[in-house]
Amino acid sequence: MSAPTTRTALVTGASSGIGMATARKLASEGYAVYAAARRVERMKELETQGITPIAMDVTDDASMRDGVDRILGETGRIDVLVNNAGYGSYGAIEDVPPEEARRQFDVNVFGLARLIQLVTPQMRERGDGYIVNVSSIGGKIYTPFGGWYHATKFAVEGLSDALRLELAPFGIKVVIIEPGAIDTEWGGIAGEGLMARSGGGAYAEQVRHVARMLGSEQSGPMRGSKPEVVANAIAKAVRSSHPRSRYAIGMGAKPITYARRVLPDRVIDGGVKLMFGAAGRMR
Numbered sequence: 001m002s003a004p005t006t007r008t009a010l011v012t013g014a015s016s017g018i019g020m021a022t023a024r025k026l027a028s029e030g031y032a033v034y035a036a037a038r039r040v041e042r043m044k045e046l047e048t049q050g051i052t053p054i055a056m057d058v059t060d061d062a063s064m065r066d067g068v069d070r071i072l073g074e075t076g077r078i079d080v081l082v083n084n085a086g087y088g089s090y091g092a093i094e095d096v097p098p099e100e101a102r103r104q105f106d107v108n109v110f111g112l113a114r115l116i117q118l119v120t121p122q123m124r125e126r127g128d129g130y131i132v133n134v135s136s137i138g139g140k141i142y143t144p145f146g147g148w149y150h151a152t153k154f155a156v157e158g159l160s161d162a163l164r165l166e167l168a169p170f171g172i173k174v175v176i177i178e179p180g181a182i183d184t185e186w187g188g189i190a191g192e193g194l195m196a197r198s199g200g201g202a203y204a205e206q207v208r209h210v211a212r213m214l215g216s217e218q219s220g221p222m223r224g225s226k227p228e229v230v231a232n233a234i235a236k237a238v239r240s241s242h243p244r245s246r247y248a249i250g251m252g253a254k255p256i257t258y259a260r261r262v263l264p265d266r267v268i269d270g271g272v273k274l275m276f277g278a279a280g281r282m283r
Contacts, residue, residue, distance in 0.1 A: 058111025
C-alpha cells in the first residue's frame with residue numbers, strides 16, 4: 001500500500017499574530033505548511049518547525065500565482081487555504097484618501113478572493129478542500145473611524161456566504177473565522193494610522209481616545225485573547241468533515257455577535273461607544 005499523502009496548507013499573513021500561530025498549529029497536526037507574507041525575514045523561526053516560508057504579496061497577482069504554482073509543483077495539492085492577510089485602515093471616512101481606501105479593499109477583499117480563484121480548481125478536481133477566511137467580529141459590528149476596515153470585513157462575510165453555497169457540491173468547505181479582540185500588533189498599527197490621518201483635524205479629540213483604545217490589548221488592563229485561541233479554532237474547523245460556517249472566537253466575540261442579532265441599531269450605537277472604549281479594538 002502506498003503511504004498516505006501529506007495534507008498541505010497555505011496560510012497568508014503568517015509573519016505575525018494569528019497567521020503565525022495558525023501556521024504553527026497546523027504544522028503540529030502534521031500538515032505541510034507554507035507560511036506566506038511579504039516580510040519573509042520575520043518567518044525564519046518557523047523554518048525550525050518544518051514550516052516553509054514563502055514571499056507573497058496579496059496585492060500582486062504574479063506573486064500569488066507564483067506562490068500557488070510553487071506549492072502545487074512541490075506537493076501537488078493545497079488542502080487548506082487560510083486567508084488571514086489583512087490590516088485595519090482607520091481614519092475618519094472623509095479623511096482617508098481614496099487610494100488608501102482602495103488598498104484596504106485590495107488587501108482585505110480582492111487579494112483574498114484572488115487566492116480563492118487560484119486554489120479552487122485543484123480542490124474541485126479532488127472533491128475536497130477547506131477555504132478559511134479570517135474575517136472579524138468587525139464584520140458584524142462597527143466602530144468609529146473604522147468605516148473602510150469594517151466595509152471590507154462585511155464584504156468578506158457576504159463573499160464567503162455565497163462561496164460556501166457555490167463550492168458545497170464539489171466537497172469544498174468554506175469557513176468564516178470571526179476573531180474578537182486579539183493580542184497582536186494589529187491594534188497599535190491601526191491606531192498609528194488613525195492618528196496620522198485624523199489626529200489633527202475636526203475629529204482630533206475623539207480620535208486620540210479611540211487610538212489609545214486600539215492598542216489597549218497589548219498594554220492596557222483589557223488585553224485581548226492570545227492568537228493561539230484563533231489558531232485552535234481554525235485547526236478544529238479543518239479537522240471536521242462538517243465544520244460550522246462561522247466561528248466567533250476570542251475576547252468579546254460571542255456576546256457581541258449575539259447582541260448584534262437581537263438588539264436594535266440605536267442600542268448598538270450606544271453600546272459601541274461604551275464597549276469600544278472599554279474593550280479596545282476588534283480584530
